[in-house]
Amino acid sequence: VKQIEESEAHAGMTQTLEAPVQVSERVDYDSPYLTVRKVVKAMPSGDHVTFYLRDEADVAVCLPVTDDGHLILVKEYRHGPGRELLEIPGGFVDAEEEVSNGAAREVREETGYEGRIVHLGSTWISAYSTARKHIFMMRSARQTSRPQPAPSDHFQVVKVKQEQFGQLVRSGELTDLDAALLCLRALGEAA
């Protein structure tokens, strides 16, 4: 580890670390939504280190915004947190599906809204997952059908004003804070 001085900072942003070398790999766990690979790597230090790497589907989240300035959220029972949360619509992207189509499909299934899809940004799910999260807004959203919940879904569609959404972001009770912050910025409002 080397402290890079200020004058080297830009070079530091592009300079490449020596890559760890994979020694072995096996599937340690496999379930419908998650595969864990146990991977041993030889680090540049010479140490052998075991990593548990997660393969899972990419995710798309998409906040519908109506022309009269309302946001469409879903109140869902979230089984990890063990409580109901107000959330931005979203879900797994199918393997063959264009990401923006996945975002539009999730919104349609969960809320019945359709509109113009705008990509706001993307991020890695975590340092140990191969999955990405893609973040969208749906502009000029309007309800064209009834929601089509899956058996595992349990939610209500909730229409909120922008200031209520800002409160929600500050509450810490979201699973997609990254998406919420990008949407607030796109809406031109600090939460």
Place this chain on the structure above:
Amino acid sequence: VKQIEESEAHAGMTQTLEAPVQVSERVDYDSPYLTVRKVVKAMPSGDHVTFYLRDEADVAVCLPVTDDGHLILVKEYRHGPGRELLEIPGGFVDAEEEVSNGAAREVREETGYEGRIVHLGSTWISAYSTARKHIFMMRSARQTSRPQPAPSDHFQVVKVKQEQFGQLVRSGELTDLDAALLCLRALGEAA
């Protein structure tokens, strides 16, 4: 599922859904960083649905900012994405540890910096995890020691200007976009 009209929106934010009832639970996977519980629940619809819920440690991330306006990042090889990324320092919070102490400890270990810790926000890791992510900045950060990498760590400390960080956020090559956006907002800059 019921579409809530605009006039009911505020009530919708506080009204409670009928909770699913747990039918069975067993540990489906256990590894050093992750336990998966296979949980069957009776949904209010009457359907029995299987969920794979993840127990993992809470995470703290913390961006050090120096008084001369530089940000301290770590360039790390990220084994999920399979490439090196410039990241905000952070890691798992120990079970007995105060969250803000965990943030300060991670920064100290990864970068050798110390300073004043400020909590910016928190979020759930995902809808199927019990873990939370806590997001901090370290104000008036200065380097007081050398980094102390663990054998599994492979990184360089990189000092960047705020505008470089904005570019990084837009690149989509971060695992903590939520933290980056909260930090940018605290720094008074849109990325």
